[in-house]
Amino acid sequence: MESSTEDSFSIVQDPAVTSIPTSTTMKVDAAATVATKPPGDIPVKLLYSKSKVYVHTSCNTDGYIPGYISIVQKDTNEHLVAWTPENMILSKDMDAFVQVDSNPEDEKDVACAVMIPSLTHDMCELYAFSNRVQDIQSLVVHAPSITKWYGSIVINFRDGHSSAPLWFHDDESRSTMLQKNTQGGKFSANNHLRWGGDEFIDRLSQLVPLTQSKQDCKLYLVEKAAGKAEAVSPTPSTGDSAAARQRHAPKPDTSLFDSAQMDPFVAALKEARWNILEKFSKVTKFSREAAVNVLSHPASKPIVPLLPPRLQSMCNNDAVRATIDDYDSARIYLAKWAASLAAQSDQAAPLERRYRHVGLWGHNDDSWEEQTALGAFEVLNSENDASIPTHTRTGPMTADQWYGFFDPTGRLTVDAHYIRKLIFCGGLDPNVRAEAWLFLTDVYPWDSTKTDRERIAEEKRAKYKQLKAQWDTEQVRTLPEFMDQKHRIDKDVHRTDRTIPFYAKEDMPNPDPLMHVGTNAHLETLKEILCTYNVYNTDLGYVQGMSDLLSPLYAVIRDEGLVFAAFCGFMGRAKSNFYMDQTGMHQQLLTMDVLIQLMDPSLYKHLQRTDSFNLFFCFRWLLVWFKREFSWDDTLTLWEVLWTNYLTDHFHLFIALSILDQHRDVMIDYLQNFDEILKYINDLSNNIDLKETLQRAEILYYQFKQRVQAVDDKRAELKNQINDKEATEEDKRRAESQLNKVPTISELLRRLIPDTELVSNEKGKDDVPSRS
Numbered sequence: 001m002e003s004s005t006e007d008s009f010s011i012v013q014d015p016a017v018t019s020i021p022t023s024t025t026m027k028v029d030a031a032a033t034v035a036t037k038p039p040g041d042i043p044v045k046l047l048y049s050k051s052k053v054y055v056h057t058s059c060n061t062d063g064y065i066p067g068y069i070s071i072v073q074k075d076t077n078e079h080l081v082a083w084t085p086e087n088m089i090l091s092k093d094m095d096a097f098v099q100v101d102s103n104p105e106d107e108k109d110v111a112c113a114v115m116i117p118s119l120t121h122d123m124c125e126l127y128a129f130s131n132r133v134q135d136i137q138s139l140v141v142h143a144p145s146i147t148k149w150y151g152s153i154v155i156n157f158r159d160g161h162s163s164a165p166l167w168f169h170d171d172e173s174r175s176t177m178l179q180k181n182t183q184g185g186k187f188s189a190n191n192h193l194r195w196g197g198d199e200f201i202d203r204l205s206q207l208v209p210l211t212q213s214k215q216d217c218k219l220y221l222v223e224k225a226a227g228k229a230e231a232v233s234p235t236p237s238t239g240d241s242a243a244a245r246q247r248h249a250p251k252p253d254t255s256l257f258d259s260a261q262m263d264p265f266v267a268a269l270k271e272a273r274w275n276i277l278e279k280f281s282k283v284t285k286f287s288r289e290a291a292v293n294v295l296s297h298p299a300s301k302p303i304v305p306l307l308p309p310r311l312q313s314m315c316n317n318d319a320v321r322a323t324i325d326d327y328d329s330a331r332i333y334l335a336k337w338a339a340s341l342a343a344q345s346d347q348a349a350p351l352e353r354r355y356r357h358v359g360l361w362g363h364n365d366d367s368w369e370e371q372t373a374l375g376a377f378e379v380l381n382s383e384n385d386a387s388i389p390t391h392t393r394t395g396p397m398t399a400d401q402w403y404g405f406f407d408p409t410g411r412l413t414v415d416a417h418y419i420r421k422l423i424f425c426g427g428l429d430p431n432v433r434a435e436a437w438l439f440l441t442d443v444y445p446w447d448s449t450k451t452d453r454e455r456i457a458e459e460k461r462a463k464y465k466q467l468k469a470q471w472d473t474e475q476v477r478t479l480p481e482f483m484d485q486k487h488r489i490d491k492d493v494h495r496t497d498r499t500i501p502f503y504a505k506e507d508m509p510n511p512d513p514l515m516h517v518g519t520n521a522h523l524e525t526l527k528e529i530l531c532t533y534n535v536y537n538t539d540l541g542y543v544q545g546m547s548d549l550l551s552p553l554y555a556v557i558r559d560e561g562l563v564f565a566a567f568c569g570f571m572g573r574a575k576s577n578f579y580m581d582q583t584g585m586h587q588q589l590l591t592m593d594v595l596i597q598l599m600d601p602s603l604y605k606h607l608q609r610t611d612s613f614n615l616f617f618c619f620r621w622l623l624v625w626f627k628r629e630f631s632w633d634d635t636l637t638l639w640e641v642l643w644t645n646y647l648t649d650h651f652h653l654f655i656a657l658s659i660l661d662q663h664r665d666v667m668i669d670y671l672q673n674f675d676e677i678l679k680y681i682n683d684l685s686n687n688i689d690l691k692e693t694l695q696r697a698e699i700l701y702y703q704f705k706q707r708v709q710a711v712d713d714k715r716a717e718l719k720n721q722i723n724d725k726e727a728t729e730e731d732k733r734r735a736e737s738q739l740n741k742v743p744t745i746s747e748l749l750r751r752l753i754p755d756t757e758l759v760s761n762e763k764g765k766d767d768v769p770s771r772s
Contacts, residue, residue, distance in 0.1 A: 044080070045073040048203045049100040050196050052172035053083065054150075055127045055164045065127060068097050069166060069196075071203055079207050081155070082130035083166060101175045127164050131157055133208050139220045144170075144195055151197040168196030393695050394426040396637075402432040410450025417646075419446070424646035427637040433556045440643035441553075441569035443562060461561030468532045489530045489542055490515055493523055496547040500632055502555050526554060529564050536568065543578035546571075548624040552636055573649070577623050588622050589615045591748045592653055598749065599657065599704060603664045611674045617681040621656050629659075634690040641694065647701050650752045654704070658697035659688060705753060708745050715742050 048071040057063040067085040074080060089097060137158045144151040150170070155163040173196055201210065201220060213219035401422070407413050419439075428436050438444045443460065444453050476482055490512050497503050506518025529550060534542045549570055554563045576584025592615050597604045607613045620628060625642065627635050642652055660667075663684070671677045721727055721735040 046096050046100050047071045047073055047079070048200075049097045050168070050173060050175060050200060051097070051101045052169040053196065054167045054169055055083075055085075056167055057127075057164075064167075066169075067128075068101070069200060070097065070100075071133070071207070079133045080130050081133050081136065081204070082128075083163060084128055084130075088128060101173070129163055133204065134222075135159070136204075136208065136222050138213075138222065139201060139204075139210075141197055141201065141218055141220060143197065151195050153197050153200065168200075170195050390699065392425050392698065393691065394422075396427045396429050397422050397432070398429050399431045402429070402436065406450075410453065411448070412446060416446035420644040420646045424641050424644040428640050430636075433636065433640070434558065437553070437556060437640065437643075438562060438566060440640060441566040442572070443565045443569055457559075457562060460565040461559075464532065464561040464564045467536050467564075468528065470535045471531055472528075485534055485542055486527075486531060487512065487514060488544070489527055489534075489547070492544055492547045493526045493530070494519070496526070497551045497555075497632070500551075500555070503551070522554070525560055526550060529554065529560065529567060532564060533567065533571070537571070537575070540575055540578060543580075545578065545624050548627050549574060552627075552632075552639065556636065570643075574625065585619065585622065587748075588653065589618060591650075591752070592618055592622075592656060594746050594748055595653060595657060595704070595752070596660070598707060598743065598745075599700065600661070600664060603660065603668065606668045607677075610672060610677055612677045616674075617678050618656055620682075621659075622652065625652060626655060629685050629688055630690055631686055638690060638694070647698070648752055648754055651697065651701065653752065654697040654701045655693060657700050658693045659684070661696055661700060662692065704749075708749065708753065711743055711745055715739065718742065 050069050051066075053067055053069045055065045055067065057065060065085055067083050068089065069083050070081070072080045072082065086094075135158050136155055138156045140154040140156070142148060142152045150167045152165045152167045154165050157163075204210065209223035210220050211223050213221055405412050405414050405419065412419065423436070423440070438453075439446060444456060448456070470476070471482065477486070490510075494515065494517060503520070503522055505520040508519050508521065508524070510517060510519045511524070526547060530542055530546060533546070550563075550567050553566050553570065554560075557563045557566060576587075578584070593613065596607070596615075604613075607615070625635075626638060630638060638655070642655075645651075648654075663680075667677060667680070671680055718735045718739040722732050722739070724732075727735075
């Protein structure tokens with residue numbers, strides 16, 4: 001089943017949270033008797049049937065329920081409209097639905113029985129309905145658009161309840177595909193491209209008079225009920241029924257179904273896509289011998305990307321490979337387009353709902369619950385939105401705030417934890433970064449006075465001069481080992497942040513005769529600091545990528561000796577990224593692996609299917625702390641947030657998880673191999689929204705704590721049941737079976753939560769900010 005990322009942001013009626021009572025949703029009046037007897041006892045004539053009309057119960061395609069929307073005639077004067085899930089239709093009736101769906105123009109009477117569900121807890125049946133067409137109050141029709149690839153209809157009934165949005169997946173529907181192949185998919189009257197929704201209301205209008213609301217072009221009213229439209233119309237109503245009738249009167253000189261039709265541009269896109277699918281089906285009919293001949297001809301280039309994999313394997317010439325590469329690029333482009341539309345839709349959502357599609361709550365992997373014996377409510381601790389964590393992002397700390405925290409001696413008057421929290425939540429004003437970063441990189445102690453810091457600064461500068469003197473001599477400079485290392489430093493520095501005005505100039509001759517480019521004083525200082533670190537940390541020396549970590553420090557602090565001290569402090573936590581055996585990076589990627597597996601099993605399985613489980617696309621992110629993924633200013637903010645260690649020392653892993661969470665739907669829906677995912681991720685560089693990323697990362701961390709806590713609580717609960725002397729043997733066996741399904745939280749994951757937060761179970765819950 002194909003899906004559209006844009007559809008993930010549609011309004012969804014979930015039985016767990018719907019405000020419509022189940023009894024009302026299932027209500028069928030006496031004229032439409034519930035089929036409690038065998039279906040054959042209530043014969044009806046099936047007038048219209050449309051397949052692959054879905055109810056989207058969640059943003060995940062696993063939550064899509066396929067069904068048939070139908071119009072049936074029960075007797076001469078009574079017609080019913082129904083939506084029935086596919087799995088509820090008996091085999092003998094399914095033949096009738098398929099027959100009418102496949103032959104919509106056939107006038108022959110087809111008898112069947114439409115199943116009406118009795119009260120039940122089955123997810124599919126909760127959405128089913130069957131009502132008289134006269135009981136329809138109005139229809140809200142959304143034609144396919146750029147942001148909603150599939151069109152939808154909501155049916156409002158006179159008793160006040162409404163159907164779930166019914167999504168017409170035309171590319172899967174038998175009748176729509178037949179119309180496309182035989183009629184070009186066009187209505188003969190005005191030659192517009194047919195989609196399931198406007199065909200449905202066209203059929204419905206033959207049974208009940210429909211009028212288009214003057215106030216809302218997407219609202220269609222049953223004329224008989226026009227005076228009561230304000231009860232169900234999404235538009236506020238004032239005045240008496242006569243005024244309402246005037247307000248919703250038909251528009252003059254306007255076709256009734258204009259707003260139900262697709263925009264011409266969207267129709268053109270669907271037309272093009274359909275043509276591609278049509279070519280694909282024809283190509284698959286070629287024999288292997290014929291295919292070989294076709295592939296050797298230049299005229300075959302446009303269709304080669306449409307061939308199945310087994311035929312593409314015969315494409316050994318460079319021209320065909322280039323065509324396939326172009327096709328792959330187009331798929332990545334479509335993925336980016338879908339991601340952009342999804343981001344716009346997400347940002348347009350109300351603030352209180354914007355982050356309901358983040359991580360655990362938004363993706364709600366049912367398979368994870370089934371496999372682990374934990375339900376979503378156990379993880380979320382509650383059955384309402386108050387348990388869904390939110391972020392604490394604010395604006396940056398101002399200079400007045402920063403300096404206001406110090407007493408006359410220059411000592412902080414508030415706890416350092418409070419300062420770190422404020423920086424974590426909003427970052428820093430650029431005017432205080434030079435000083436604040438020295439605290440964050442452990443150059444200055446948080447409890448120091450101004451006098452202490454002046455003394456420390458002099459000591460750091462003196463220490464730096466001593467280290468610099470160890471290599472800044474003619475004897476050392478001429479050593480082959482040093483010359484090789486110095487040349488690598490020079491090359492890397494000249495490739496680092498040269499688009500930043502601070503480093504852009506070339507107003508000095510380069511002292512290295514092998515470098516055929518100019519330089520400037522700031523670049524030369526970077527080289528000297530890195531050469532000094534090379535002799536300071538002889539075990540590690542200089543490794544490519546270190547210049548990326550140094551550059552922002554020097555641009556902000558500007559004092560060479562203090563910059564070196566800050567860089568040493570930064571490298572104290574980042575040096576494992578540069579180990580030659582890559583053990584540091586391997587451990588981080590391994591931690592990311594188990595983190596994704598715990599937090600988003602669906603994405604994890606997709607990465608496995610696409611051979612991307614090595615998470616190679618995360619390597620650059622973690623190596624240089626996302627510096628090449630964000631703009632210069634955003635990188636400065638991100639680093640000071642990470643340096644706070646406010647929630648965890650490993651918050652950068654949740655930054656990575658946040659980026660993946662923002663793009664996981666697109667990756668699952670569009671990207672089918674490792675190369676595509678790698679290119680898509682690399683192309684995100686400098687196109688990632690930092691604010692959105694930080695907000696999601698914080699929410700994901702809280703969700704991670706909730707999930708770990710839920711697993712620990714469940715494991716403790718089951719162990720208590722097993723050890724309960726009063727429990728029956730059957731209860732103990734059941735508890736042991738469930739215990740085997742509870743996931744194990746590895747030590748790699750437990751390290752992500754500070755030890756102080758693991759002291760008690762309750763603290764892990766209380767520290768999570770929520771919407772309550």
